Amino acid sequence: MRRVAVVVFPGSNCDADTLHAARAAGCEAYFVWHRERDLRQADVAVLPGGFSYGDYLRSGAIARFSPVMAAVAEHARAGGQVLGICNGFQILCEAGLLPGALMRNAGLRFLSRPVWVRVEASDTPFTCLYERGEVLELPIAHGDGRYAADPQAAADLEARGQVVWRYVRDNPNGSTNDIAGICNAGRNVVGIMPHPERRIAPVLGGQDGARLFLSMEAGHATQHAVGVRAVGDRHPGV
Amino acid sequence: MKAFRVEVRVMPRATLLDPQGQAVEHALHALGFAEVTAVRIGKHLILEVTAPSKDDAAARARAMCDRLLANPVTEDYSVLVEAA
Numbered sequence A: 001m002r003r004v005a006v007v008v009f010p011g012s013n014c015d016a017d018t019l020h021a022a023r024a025a026g027c028e029a030y031f032v033w034h035r036e037r038d039l040r041q042a043d044v045a046v047l048p049g050g051f052s053y054g055d056y057l058r059s060g061a062i063a064r065f066s067p068v069m070a071a072v073a074e075h076a077r078a079g080g081q082v083l084g085i086c087n088g089f090q091i092l093c094e095a096g097l098l099p100g101a102l103m104r105n106a107g108l109r110f111l112s113r114p115v116w117v118r119v120e121a122s123d124t125p126f127t128c129l130y131e132r133g134e135v136l137e138l139p140i141a142h143g144d145g146r147y148a149a150d151p152q153a154a155a156d157l158e159a160r161g162q163v164v165w166r167y168v169r170d171n172p173n174g175s176t177n178d179i180a181g182i183c184n185a186g187r188n189v190v191g192i193m194p195h196p197e198r199r200i201a202p203v204l205g206g207q208d209g210a211r212l213f214l215s216m217e218a219g220h221a222t223q224h225a226v227g228v229r230a231v232g233d234r235h236p237g238v
Numbered sequence B: 001m002k003a004f005r006v007e008v009r010v011m012p013r014a015t016l017l018d019p020q021g022q023a024v025e026h027a028l029h030a031l032g033f034a035e036v037t038a039v040r041i042g043k044h045l046i047l048e049v050t051a052p053s054k055d056d057a058a059a060r061a062r063a064m065c066d067r068l069l070a071n072p073v074t075e076d077y078s079v080l081v082e083a084a
Helices: A015-024 A068-077 A087-094 A151-159 A210-217 A220-229 B019-030 B054-069
Strands: A003-008 A028-033 A044-047 A081-085 A101-103 A111-119 A135-142 A146-148 A163-168 A179-183 A189-192 B002-012 B043-051 B075-083
Touching (some): A044 A087, A081 A087, A087 A189
Antiparallel strands (some): B002 B043
16 A cells, blocks of 8 residues: 655645545545645655645746645655646646646636546556556646647657657647646656546546556556666656 | 845746737737737736845845746746835
């Protein structure tokens, strides 16, 4: 049973759903308030969705300086697994734990609806139970979801196989290369804009997101393989 | 220590899509302001600070921009310092 710390910022609003999804997958999940400085021996740190600090200045810009983020960064540096969902993805980018940034949707509107994403990489701790190429239906709920990276950074992401999910059928927010989620070069830090925690059971309208949390729980089985692939900060691609 | 007023201008990088600027440009055209050829929208922050000198105030303000006020991936900033 893996220990999953769900970090709660002022303004997080998907924290309870995320905790539930992790527990439903068999993880030992618990909340960590953003002022804490210790993840309590977590195997996985999850930054949930919401509107930390009211999205003031930029989404995630203030949350990244919360005391808990030093522990999250240290966990990531040590190879620990980190997942950011929606606002959590924005925070990871602001913190520099993932490359790029998330900007205002191209259509300027807050979007809350299902989208379709293709799994582009199954060799991350959060996608190991998916097949590469699978298309998932997951909901989005964001105003700042346009992934932006300069052309060189985007080319590097593609070359290293760091695009984990890509929008298919339509690109809801104008994100670069239809990117819906990415990982870092070490593949232990992952960010996703859609909300897998909202699709973990038929009663919620679908369960395409459930295997993300099951992957997390099964993660120790793949941890070694992922570590070997990440040697030298290079990845051969998927 | 002296008091300074620091104005920080943060703009989305010119190469990136600025949908807000585009929407305002379209609205201005609809109102008959056909002479508008581009609109970009950023942020304007006014800080009141104390510092030993104007140069110190500017250096500190740039450090604030680098760490928090601007996102180095997507935004450029400029700093203007005046005696308060």
